[in-house]
Amino acid sequence: MSYTAAMRESIAKVEATREARLPETYPSLEHDEAQEVLRRFHPDYIEERMRELRIGRNKGSRAPVELAEVLEGAPALTRDLVDLERVDLETDVLVVGGGGAGASAALLAQENGAQVALVTKLRFGDANTMMAQGGIQAADKPSDSPAIHYLDVMGGGHFTNVPELVEVLVMDATYVIRWLEELGCMFNKRPDGVMETIHGGGTSRKRMHYARDYSGAEIMRTLRDEVRCRPEIQVLQFSPVVELLTDGEGRVTGAVLRSFESNEYLVVRAKAVILATGGSGQLQYQGFPCTNHYGATADGLVLGYRVGAELSFLDTMQYHPTGAAYPEQIVGQLVTEKVRGLGAQLCNVDGVQFTYPLEPRDIEAAAVIRECTERGKGIPTPAGGVGVWLDSPLIELKHGEGTIARELPAMVRQFARFGIDITREPMLIYPTLHFQNGGLSIGVNGETAVQGLYVAGEVAGGVHGRNRLMGNSLLEITVFGRRAGRAAAAYAAGVELGAISLEHVEAWTAERAEAGLDGGLVAPILLPDYTRHDRLPLATPVV
Amino acid sequence: MPNEDFVTIQVMERSARVPASLTIVKALEYAGYKLTRGVGCRAGFCGACGTVFRLKGDPKLNYALACQTVVQDGMYLAQIPFFPGQKPAYDVTKLTADAQSILGIYEETIKCFGCNTCTKSCPQELEVMDYVSAALRGDIAALADLSFDCIMCGLCVARCPAELVPPHIALLGRRLYGREVQPKAPDLQARIAELDAGKYQDEIAELKAMPAEELKQKYITRDIEPV
Numbered sequence: 001m002s003y004t005a006a007m008r009e010s011i012a013k014v015e016a017t018r019e020a021r022l023p024e025t026y027p028s029l030e031h032d033e034a035q036e037v038l039r040r041f042h043p044d045y046i047e048e049r050m051r052e053l054r055i056g057r058n059k060g061s062r063a064p065v066e067l068a069e070v071l072e073g074a075p076a077l078t079r080d081l082v083d084l085e086r087v088d089l090e091t092d093v094l095v096v097g098g099g100g101a102g103a104s105a106a107l108l109a110q111e112n113g114a115q116v117a118l119v120t121k122l123r124f125g126d127a128n129t130m131m132a133q134g135g136i137q138a139a140d141k142p143s144d145s146p147a148i149h150y151l152d153v154m155g156g157g158h159f160t161n162v163p164e165l166v167e168v169l170v171m172d173a174t175y176v177i178r179w180l181e182e183l184g185c186m187f188n189k190r191p192d193g194v195m196e197t198i199h200g201g202g203t204s205r206k207r208m209h210y211a212r213d214y215s216g217a218e219i220m221r222t223l224r225d226e227v228r229c230r231p232e233i234q235v236l237q238f239s240p241v242v243e244l245l246t247d248g249e250g251r252v253t254g255a256v257l258r259s260f261e262s263n264e265y266l267v268v269r270a271k272a273v274i275l276a277t278g279g280s281g282q283l284q285y286q287g288f289p290c291t292n293h294y295g296a297t298a299d300g301l302v303l304g305y306r307v308g309a310e311l312s313f314l315d316t317m318q319y320h321p322t323g324a325a326y327p328e329q330i331v332g333q334l335v336t337e338k339v340r341g342l343g344a345q346l347c348n349v350d351g352v353q354f355t356y357p358l359e360p361r362d363i364e365a366a367a368v369i370r371e372c373t374e375r376g377k378g379i380p381t382p383a384g385g386v387g388v389w390l391d392s393p394l395i396e397l398k399h400g401e402g403t404i405a406r407e408l409p410a411m412v413r414q415f416a417r418f419g420i421d422i423t424r425e426p427m428l429i430y431p432t433l434h435f436q437n438g439g440l441s442i443g444v445n446g447e448t449a450v451q452g453l454y455v456a457g458e459v460a461g462g463v464h465g466r467n468r469l470m471g472n473s474l475l476e477i478t479v480f481g482r483r484a485g486r487a488a489a490a491y492a493a494g495v496e497l498g499a500i501s502l503e504h505v506e507a508w509t510a511e512r513a514e515a516g517l518d519g520g521l522v523a524p525i526l527l528p529d530y531t532r533h534d535r536l537p538l539a540t541p542v543v
Numbered sequence: 544m545p546n547e548d549f550v551t552i553q554v555m556e557r558s559a560r561v562p563a564s565l566t567i568v569k570a571l572e573y574a575g576y577k578l579t580r581g582v583g584c585r586a587g588f589c590g591a592c593g594t595v596f597r598l599k600g601d602p603k604l605n606y607a608l609a610c611q612t613v614v615q616d617g618m619y620l621a622q623i624p625f626f627p628g629q630k631p632a633y634d635v636t637k638l639t640a641d642a643q644s645i646l647g648i649y650e651e652t653i654k655c656f657g658c659n660t661c662t663k664s665c666p667q668e669l670e671v672m673d674y675v676s677a678a679l680r681g682d683i684a685a686l687a688d689l690s691f692d693c694i695m696c697g698l699c700v701a702r703c704p705a706e707l708v709p710p711h712i713a714l715l716g717r718r719l720y721g722r723e724v725q726p727k728a729p730d731l732q733a734r735i736a737e738l739d740a741g742k743y744q745d746e747i748a749e750l751k752a753m754p755a756e757e758l759k760q761k762y763i764t765r766d767i768e769p770v
Contacts, residue, residue: 025770031763123625126583126591133588140734143768147746154750155762163751171747174734181728184635184718186687193726204767212691217588221695222721225714229632238579260579293584329566329613333586343770358770409692413667414587417611527579530572539551539558542599542617 002419007326007428010379013351014389014426021345021353022397028356034363041366041373043286044316044466053314055508055515056305063314066283070298071305073523074512075505077243082256082265084245084500089268091117091234092492093485094255096241096300097276099127100216100474101457103223104481105274105446105488106233112489116233117268119257121240121277121295121526125224128278128293128458129477132216133336133410134200135208136478137471138173141197144205146170153472156202156360157465160313165463168444169472172479177209180478185222187211198341200470201321202360208471213336213410216474239266240299240526244273244307244453245500252307252452253498258526269500271492272452274484275300276477279436279458282528285317289332290433299524300459304440306508309448312461313438318468321346321364323432325387327418332432335411337361337470339390339427342407343398347389347426348377354388362467365431372430379428387428396423435473437464446484452491452498456484550616567594567609567620581622587611590696593666596620606664606698626697628708633715640723642681649712652678654705661699661709667692671699671709678712686713687720 003011029037039045050062055072063071093109095102098120106118118124139149149170154161177195181187187209188196197206211218227233238260245254245267252273257266277300281292290296305311322335340346340357348354348371355367371388372378378386392411395403404423405412415422439461446454457477464472512518548563552570559574568582583591592609599617609622631648638644646652652675661671670689677685690713699709737743750758 031759122579122583123589123591126589128584130589131584131586140728140730142730142733145746146738146743147750148765150747150750151758151762151765154758155765159755159759159762167747167751171738171743174731174738177728178731178735181731182636182722184721186691186717186721186725187728189725189728191726193728194730195728199768199770204765206768214588214692217694218691218717221714222718225718226635228630229634231632291586293589294578294582328564329611330586410588413692414611417587527577529577530569531575531577532573533575536559536574539560541558542551542553542619 003425004382007379010349010351011426014347014391017347017351018391018394018397022394024353026345026353026356028359029363037366037370038362041369042362043288043319046286049286050315054517055511057308058311058314061311061314064285064317066285067280067298067314069521070283070302070523070525072512072517073302073521075243075508076522077256077265077502077505079502082267084267086267087269088266089117090497091115091268092271093274093488094119094268094270095274095276096255097278098124098237099276099278099457099477100129100220100223101477101481102276103227104478105276105456105485106227107223108482108485109489110230110233112486114489114492117236118227118233119236119239119241122238124235124237125220126293126295127220128296129216129220129474131291131293131334132474133213133334134338134341135210135215135471136177136474137200137203137207137469138177138209138475139170139205139207140174140177141205141207144207146173148205149173149207152202152204153469156469157467159465161465162462164444165442168483169463169475169479173475176475176478176482180219180222183222183226185211185218198338199358200337200341201358201364202469208341210338213338213408219474241303242524243502243505244303245502246307246504247498248501248503250308250451251498252450254500269497271495271497272454272488274446274454274456274488275304275440275459276457276481277459281433285433288319288433289323291320291323291332291334294527297525297528299526300455301439302524304448304453304455307450307453307504309450309453310441311438312441313466316437316466317433318361318435318437319365319431320434321361321368321431322390322429324427325385325430326381326428328383329418330414331385333414334432334434335390335427335429339392339408339411342395342403344390344392344394347391349379350377360467360469368431381428385430387430389426390429391426392422393424393426435468437461437466437468444483445487446480447487454484454488456480550614552614553619561614563614565614567607567612567614568592570614580624581609585610588694590694593623593696593698594620595623606666608666608696623697623701626700628697628700628711630711635718635722638719640683640719642679644719645678645712645715648715649708651705651707652712655679655707656705658704660702660704664698664702666696666698667694669693674713675707675709678716683716683720683724686716690717
């Protein structure tokens with residue numbers, strides 16, 4: 001499945017310019033110029049793909065149409081479908097979501113004396129955390145400081161971030177890395193123990209800590225193992241939350257789960273609930289493919305919004321500049337920013353570099369889209385797509401033979417499976433939906449305006465403002481997962497289990513009716529539907 | 544694509560004609576199955592979609608990740624939903640980085656008789672038997688290094704005739720390596736001492752209080768460490 005003849009012609013041009021480009025640093029865009037490129041080419045700025053929410057606390061706020069549909073969705077659960085008298089589980093803290101934020105929250109809640117249950121829609125650990133490749137930021141090197149990190153985060157987010165959240169993100173970062181080190185995460189280190197660190201887009205210091213290009217996987221499997229080493233934390237898999245429960249006076253007091261296997265509804269009473277459900281890339285915003293896990297369907301946003309929590313930065317999604325554009329089988333899958341962090345450049349069909357490779361992600365993505373649309377300098381794919389070259393072989397020239405195999409084994413494997421050797425050939429890339437910048441509004445301990453409801457990780461909004469920098473999501477999930485776990489345990493210690501009801505669901509249904517929203521999607525949708533619905537003719541058995 | 548090639552595969556004990564370019568996961572969906580088990584990140588990182596398949600007329604069992612493998616004509620496949628390998632609880636802070644620690648928790652490791660079936664079943668093409676051998680001789684560094692790219696799909700667990708759970712042995716080994724063998728990062732300790740003493744609080748407070756335009760100028764003119 002290697003490259004087509006037309007692609008090979010273009011690759012020859014990339015090869016022809018490689019030596020000359022090696023020492024070049026393409027200038028980054030001036031501030032005003034960058035804003036102009038964003039306005040003209042970033043998908044967030046396409047007005048007709050946004051609309052105002054018609055119901056709920058954020059009525060009138062703009063959101064992508066795909067997200068608005070699920071946020072305004074109809075509940076799956078009605079009073080007659082579930083018997084709230086029959087409680088299946090009682091706990092102090094219920095953690096919803098089995099990714100990095102959920103695991104961190106569960107560990108800290110348990111350490112702080114709470115009885116903890118962690119429920120997850122699919123397998124424990126199946127989450128975007130597992131797929132994060134590039135690394136985790138922390139300002140711990142002598143040339144760096146939390147203040148410099150703060151400035152990078154704010155600038156990357158175009159100064160829209162909530163300052164208090166950025167403050168705890170950068171101030172907790174070093175503590176989090178030490179915590180992970182003590183749990184046994186295998187970061188790349190020099191023989192003397194000094195962490196190897198590199199740049200990411202928009203960083204002014206090399207503060208990206210990494211574990212080859214399985215950084216998220218290494219963090220996730222370590223945290224998951226630690227949770228499993230504490231049998232007092234109850235883990236329930238394949239059991240998504242379909243609705244939160246409230247006491248009828250605005251306090252969250254539990255949740256209803258649906259077992260994927262048996263289709264039963266399970267009732268959980270909890271003193272506090274932590275939503276750590278992740279993002280929403282599987283909503284297929286604007287038809288973009290995504291890098292996200294199968295379960296990234298905005299469940300937590302829907303659940304939290306329905307109990308009255310506030311949403312922020314809804315109208316901004318992160319399109320990762322480098323998703324695979326070829327071959328067809330891996331279109332949209334992540335090509336880690338670490339490739340550019342190690343020195344790879346972006347080239348057009350003529351083999352000419354056209355952008356600074358380490359712009360913040362939104363600007364870089366907009367620059368790639370401009371190259372492929374207005375400038376017409378993209379490389380077409382047989383399936384009707386387009387992309388530009390990410391010149392990975394440059395890394396070997398820059399840092400020596402074998403660097404790619406050592407630093408990017410997952411990327412090498414991903415492309416080798418389809419006949420492409422990224423140590424010798426460039427990768428064809430195009431922006432892909434990657435991250436939900438916004439989400440449920442939180443305070444510094446993951447608390448929301450709804451009593452008993454805490455939020456951590458990608459489902460939260462405000463930390464990154466309108467654009468997240470690479471390496472700040474693995475940091476966000478651990479910093480805020482830990483904070484939310486600690487805070488929820490403290491809260492739970494001071495309250496009794498509350499009454500449980502679906503009153504807020506009935507109120508929601510009434511509000512929908514009043515707004516004339518009959519029908520529509522049933523939400524949370526739990527999983528995307530990629531099945532083919534017209535029946536296939538029966539085929540002859542092969543065995 | 545109008546003239547696309549199709550192949551016949553056998554899924555869930557029923558055959559289906561599917562486009563030849565699809566991965567196994569997408570082919571299952573094309574055949575009408577909305578998956579909950581045997582599917583995860585869809586990008587080769589989570590290990591949820593371990594698959595065993597045969598080709599028509601060939602007794603050989605093949606192993607793959609369903610999201611990273613293209614269908615072939617005559618493929619007769621089964622998704623492995625999970626495998627009930629044991630995972631004891633332990634306190635990693637009370638263990639030392641040696642063979643005794645691993646054998647104390649996974650005593651069956653000693654039963655490995657070197658058949659190499661684990662290695663043959665690894666969709667990541669890791670040298671699984673070699674890392675198990677490293678565990679047995681207490682070479683924690685080699686165990687950690689050789690197993691690092693393991694995504695814990697469990698295919699080797701399903702196949703091991705000695706009933707080992709190589710991914711869990713490896714994970715314990717890597718945690719011991721990360722905790723006990725790799726030297727602690729000196730910069731972390733130094734920065735934490737500063738943070739504990741309250742350093743940087745004033746500087747951050749100043750940035751938080753800074754007028755927007757001034758903060759923006761500070762950002763634009765900040766010095767950038769060379770790549």
